[in-house]
Amino acid sequence: MAEQKEPVTGIKSPVYLHYRFTAGKAPTRFLTRLKEGVLTGQRCPRCSNVYIPPRGSCPACGVATEEEVTLGNKATVQSFTIVSIPIPGNIIEPPYVVANLVLDGANIAFIHLLSECVNEEIHIGQRVQAVWKPSEEWDYAMDNILYFKPLDEPDVPVDQIGHIPISGWRS
Amino acid sequence: MQATEHLSQTFELGFTYTRSTGPVVGRFLTGLRDRRIIGNRGSDGRVLVPPVEYDPVTAAALDEFVEVGEEGTLVSWCWVNEPRAAHPLAKPFAWAMVQLDGADVAMIHCLEAPGEDALATGARVKVSWAAETIGFITDIRCFTLLEEA
Numbered sequence: 335m336a337e338q339k340e341p342v343t344g345i346k347s348p349v350y351l352h353y354r355f356t357a358g359k360a361p362t363r364f365l366t367r368l369k370e371g372v373l374t375g376q377r378c379p380r381c382s383n384v385y386i387p388p389r390g391s392c393p394a395c396g397v398a399t400e401e402e403v404t405l406g407n408k409a410t411v412q413s414f415t416i417v418s419i420p421i422p423g424n425i426i427e428p429p430y431v432v433a434n435l436v437l438d439g440a441n442i443a444f445i446h447l448l449s450e451c452v453n454e455e456i457h458i459g460q461r462v463q464a465v466w467k468p469s470e471e472w473d474y475a476m477d478n479i480l481y482f483k484p485l486d487e488p489d490v491p492v493d494q495i496g497h498i499p500i501s502g503w504r505s
Numbered sequence: 506m507q508a509t510e511h512l513s514q515t516f517e518l519g520f521t522y523t524r525s526t527g528p529v530v531g532r533f534l535t536g537l538r539d540r541r542i543i544g545n546r547g548s549d550g551r552v553l554v555p556p557v558e559y560d561p562v563t564a565a566a567l568d569e570f571v572e573v574g575e576e577g578t579l580v581s582w583c584w585v586n587e588p589r590a591a592h593p594l595a596k597p598f599a600w601a602m603v604q605l606d607g608a609d610v611a612m613i614h615c616l617e618a619p620g621e622d623a624l625a626t627g628a629r630v631k632v633s634w635a636a637e638t639i640g641f642i643t644d645i646r647c648f649t650l651l652e653e654a
Contacts, residue, residue, distance in 0.1 A: 339538070341531055341532070341535045342526055342531050342534040342535045342538060342640035343525060343526055343531050344523055344524060344525050344526055345523070345524050345526055345534065345640070345641055346521075346522070346523050347522050347523070347524050348519060348520060348521045348522055349519070349520040349522065350517055350518070350519045350520075351517065351518040351519070351520075352515065352516075352517055353515065353516050353517070353518065354513060354514070354515045354516075355513065355514055355515075355516060356511055356512070356513040357511055357512040357513070358511065359511065361512075362510075362511045362512045365512055366512075422521055423519070423521070474512055474514075
């Protein structure tokens with residue numbers, strides 16, 4: 335007879351999904367420029383909105399986007415969350431800040447980290463700037479940018495977030 | 506304009522779930538670890554394998570556990586010619602409905618056989634246990650055809 339053991343009360347049932355992601359023409363161009371340390375978007379020929387990362391079409395107008403727009407390193411906090419709970423497999427130690435950021439000249443936000451800041455002082459409309467890894471570490475990846483850090487600039491009013499020109503914010 | 510070579514990359518997305526098994530499924534899995542197959546009895550007297558937490562007829566909680574045999578009868582099957590990576594057996598096999606001796610319903614598992622032609626409804630089958638049992642459904646490595654005397 336088998337030795338007496340504790341009853342089974344739980345099982346591990348992981349699910350692993352194996353993907354191959356193929357970037358389209360526009361994302362490939364975006365990633366190629368990203369590897370060179372430059373953020374680029376695409377402008378819609380109809381509504382003039384600038385999208386980053388570009389997908390090759392405008393989701394609002396349904397038309398192809400061709401015009402490439404080179405964007406800078408400054409952005410505005412559109413929204414944010416402070417993550418306090420560790421996520422399995424995530425190497426970042428809580429608490430950390432994840433934010434929706436809109437680059438100057440862009441009309442849509444992307445998600446990145448905020449750091450070099452006091453978490454409790456982060457606010458919507460805050461001006462921030464990208465902090466890049468050393469150039470020899472650049473790859474086809476958004477984590478070429480380590481995080482964004484606060485800028486000493488006046489806040490952007492909520493109704494103007496997402497409508498700042500490429501030339502930057504002047505209150 | 507020159508042709509663009511598109512970037513492409515594999516990646517794995519993993520959800521590392523764990524599940525609590527409760528008193529009924531836990532009992533079944535504990536049985537498998539001990540190389541025993543445990544079902545339970547429903548309100549209509551049927552022996553259900555794997556055991557169910559609530560009666561299929563009355564929805565009452567069930568607690569009368571019944572051990573069944575590790576031999577049974579092939580009720581139905583579907584032959585898999587080209588096993589996929591996630592399948593339990595690497596060579597062609599059958600997904601089979603097996604009614605174990607002492608059970609009143611069939612359970613699904615994989616069945617190892619030399620070929621589809623070797624299978625027939627009513628064939629006798631037997632559990633092939635995994636080399637090491639840990640309290641998981643794969644403790645039953647598969648079913649195999651029983652040589653009839």
